[in-house]
Amino acid sequence: MRPTLQTVADAVGVSRSTVSNAYGRPDQLSPELREKIFEAARRLGYSGPDPMARSLRRRQAGAIGVLFTATLSYAFTDPYAVQFLRGLAESAQRQETGLLLVPQSLEDEEAAVGAVRNAAVDGFCVYCMPDWHPSLDAIQVRGLPVVSGQRRATDSPDTLYVGVDEAGSTRIAGRHITRLGHRRVAVIGDYLSHDGSTRPVTVPTPDDVPYFVSRERLRGYHDAFREAGIDWADVAAVNAEANSRAAGAAAAAHVLDRAPRPTAVVAFTDLLALGVLDALAARGLRPGHDVSVVGFDDIPEAAAASLTTVRQPAVERGRVTGQLLLDPPDNPAERHVVLPTELVVRASTGPAPTRSE
Amino acid sequence: MRPTLQTVADAVGVSRSTVSNAYGRPDQLSPELREKIFEAARRLGYSGPDPMARSLRRRQAGAIGVLFTATLSYAFTDPYAVQFLRGLAESAQRQETGLLLVPQSLEDEEAAVGAVRNAAVDGFCVYCMPDWHPSLDAIQVRGLPVVSGQRRATDSPDTLYVGVDEAGSTRIAGRHITRLGHRRVAVIGDYLSHDGSTRPVTVPTPDDVPYFVSRERLRGYHDAFREAGIDWADVAAVNAEANSRAAGAAAAAHVLDRAPRPTAVVAFTDLLALGVLDALAARGLRPGHDVSVVGFDDIPEAAAASLTTVRQPAVERGRVTGQLLLDPPDNPAERHVVLPTELVVRASTGPAPTRSE
């Protein structure tokens, strides 16, 4: 049988409490006794208080849960997500806390909810989940601190928020496009529709989009385009089945190969925008010349590809998320952090071509 | 006070056990009663059995711990690590298990050991830790299943292993280099010396290297070079302070800027090799022409950079690791998995230049 506190206590001839104190509160006993206890522990092969028992008793898990869309494995293929996690990990490490990646799936919602309910964590970080996903409700019920980068109408007012002004950012990006003279534009985004296939969709108004981030980003573009007198009905919208380069390219095909080709394509993420660039390259079209392209995030690859994009502080966002989660401030003002963004203009955007085709 | 099993049991008028069964063993009670219990739970805001209490009682945590060198955040900057994690995550998800990233640090070993001791997990995956790190011993003491990609003399024979034939792989890469006629070669690797700065080091024999993977990779090159009649004392070795592109470039500077410039540089990872390519570019030297470069891993960026490298199955390695961890086979033969590697020859290697400088 594996040794427990009791085993060690008996061996040394002290009480269980004293052994516990030896590990957790060195000031509660004499250094000699403490050393004697450690000695016995070593001899018996006792590796310190059992983490689960300790968690139960102290009512804290020493980990924060991170939710991700789609398969857990997907999280690692998005450079933006990776950066975000980096920041989060930094904060966590400072507090001797681990990161528990909670497997989430879009297909098997039951399993996803189960994972949330069973996660031994002190708080959750919601990274990117569509509004309708039941895991979000399951999290609420757990009653733990939650930091989210998105908002839903049904969210508890306790939910902490760390994000950016999504709509404001894309509004500025949209104005950049319209000032360059573009009037035939297309939008490519994930979660534009509830059904996740790559195909053109009709989005009567941004309010219809079922995922916060996409909704807000669309709203910004919608507003900017309207300001410039563009009829929303003329703006092509294509849903991408995933936030990946390949899906971006596939979505781009739907707008690039059709009669009046748009002169500008705005994408909701850099990964999608890079896919659009791939699609342009495949057709011999010059980015920023024949077709302007805008992304979002400013991942490292964006600079290399000369992609105009909205920069948001990925690592910082993760870091702040971690801080809020591990030590939630009481002051309501501090519970809602909006980080700055910046439009980074590169070569992928340029004046609208004067004559088409 | 938050509701517990007891609260719900009292509300419905049944025993605690029955409520527990309602969640964990639906076959133990009538569907009607089960529904009644869930109804009450919902009404009371009970979100299901407490994960920590459940973990304690069932003696299983529902998570596996992943250790990484250096700061936890570093894990995400290495594409190879990301791929590995992807595979691991896939296996874990299949068993409804989460991944707990256990913060490890090289500076604060105390904290690192503490993190290992406190991790509520069912097993550990050792990804890349220098042999001397005390966390490795701490893991042994925990007595949980461990899958490692490395071997130490002091490792318990129970340790599961998933890896590749490191020395065999670099031996083949080394022969590739010597067959191309290279005789002045340099080696760049991390953990070549115990002290982690970027600088030339003297490594009398591969056995002196304090980290399994580096030791084995060095051994392969050592053997290949000796086969070709190269004097080991003439092989320049440079330690890289980290497994990063920047460190690779910095290390390369030490060999490229010195009198008889090597005609080939072999690096222990693709990340380091990409750094070497950067260093070549900065000096106007042509890879595969003036200087040949070899990496290891075959990360996605390697193909884009035309880097000759050893391909090892990253995702697969993660996947197998997960399987072994969650369901350790009894058969000793299956507890030791060696995955295949392959030398991928690209443009970064070519015949040794006929005359120097």
Add this chain to the structure above:
DNA sequence: GCGGCGTACTGTATCGATTTAGAGGGATCT
């Protein structure tokens, strides 16, 4: 009418620690 059996549920011990109040005893102060 009684043994045998299956279903549906209960009671109790247990998982391994932490915490709080407090006991015992020597040193210090008055």
Add this chain to the structure above:
DNA sequence: AGATCCCTCTAAATCGATACAGTACGCCGC
């Protein structure tokens, strides 16, 4: 000498659940 205090250490309650043995009860067959 007596009161006070501090320093160590102990005892008992508690954290929230699960496993297992056991009970109650209805039903079947002979």
